[in-house]
Amino acid sequence: MTDRALSSTPQSTEDETIIVGAGIVGICCALSLIEKGAKVRLIDRDEPGQGASFGNAGVISPWSCIPQSMPGLWKSIPRWLLDPEGPVAIRPGYLPKALPWAWRFLSQGRPERVRAVADAMATLNRPNVDLYRHHLRGSGHEDLLHDSWYLHVYRKAADANLDDLAWRLRVEQGAPVEALSGDQLREIEPDLSADYEAAIAIKEQARALAPGRIGQVLAEQVRRRGGAIQRATVRSLAPRDGGGWRVESDGDALAASRIVLAAGAWSARFLEPLGLRVPLEAERGYHLLFKDPGVALRHSIMEVDAKFVASSMEMGLRSAGTAEFAGLDSPPNYRRARIFKRLTKRMLPKLNTEHTDEWMGSRPSLPDSLPCIGEVPGKPGLFLAFGHSHYGLGMAPATGRIVADLVTGTPPNIDLAPYAIDRFAA
């Protein structure tokens, strides 16, 4: 913290809502707040949309409702951890910190619990394609979103089973799914390996052609509609005597009556000094971008065995996934990204694997796969919008709408209990 920030009288932005974090969640909050007539200031230490929101797999599915912790998942974890190319890794030194979180996470995987989580996930995801189209309208970049299916591809036909709980949950939520043979799959995606015996398609969804650029374009929409975007590292949030909040940063200190905390995986750090503990974990994911792939995909593809998603984007073909537990601050281990070279080549035999880019980002993950959304009880004016784990691109627009309602005093017409921070009390 600079001396100047410490000693200064806070710059009054009393009539503004300050949003800490300009990832896709913060940006969508800003757009919806502006629509409701609010004045907003988005603050980020980086350019907008460059955190986890930059490098994700680009899946935008109204039907996304399957929590990460499903019944029986624990049985696969030892095998995944032992496999150097497996989808989960824990840095040995981080094990003592990761284990309590992992325990809470696994204990969510009960059949009755996953149904309730599926409902709460579906509520946030259902309007996502329409809301992105709405936010992109007039930007000149509407083509950053493509209509798409989500093809889950299977090496063994017997594994493509619509009776599995995950598929039943999707169907219960109204997802338009269709089982495909290997031949039907290759008619749709001719570059896929002949090894895939079957697929299940989820239809009527979208994919982002450049998730980071969607963030930039929507941030530009915020500016165009009168919102302020400020580059600063926020150090702390503190209640002010007489009401409102003080935001300390490496720039001027700011005062505001309402704050939206949308700092992704970093959000818990602002809450601890306020006496609020949330089990927020940095679930680190990686991607490998094949810049000159020589093959193309029409849809988002989930490699079910290896648990990664491949998608053609404007920069090339991106394979993204893996969950690494190593804390927020340890350096990336790009071997986790390079795993995708062999796995994607196996999936797309004609793929050109020269010229690649590697990326790591931290998913903000809570044990029940649901975010924290809402005003903090006992802390008027502090609103939460973080913890969207594997689904933040999809859940961001509805989160923005809910936050805008809450901040402007309109009761949202959904049950907010599943997203309340006090579900972690005890």
Ligand SMILES: Cc1cc2nc3c(=O)[nH]c(=O)nc-3n(C[C@H](O)[C@H](O)[C@H](O)COP(=O)(O)OP(=O)(O)OC[C@H]3O[C@@H](n4cnc5c(N)ncnc54)[C@H](O)[C@@H]3O)c2cc1C
């Ligand atoms: C490999 C991978 C694949 C994924 N695939 C998908 C997918 O296909 N579909 C989907 O829906 N989701 C996907 N996700 C999840 C999704 O990307 C995240 O849930 C989402 O990006 C979270 O958005 P956010 O705005 O909360 O966080 P972020 O994008 O991380 O934004 C948080 C922002 O807060 C800022 N910040 C933090 N601390 C400070 C500070 N002190 N001062 C100022 N600014 C600060 C950061 O700079 C950052 O810009 C994927 C994630 C990964 C890693």
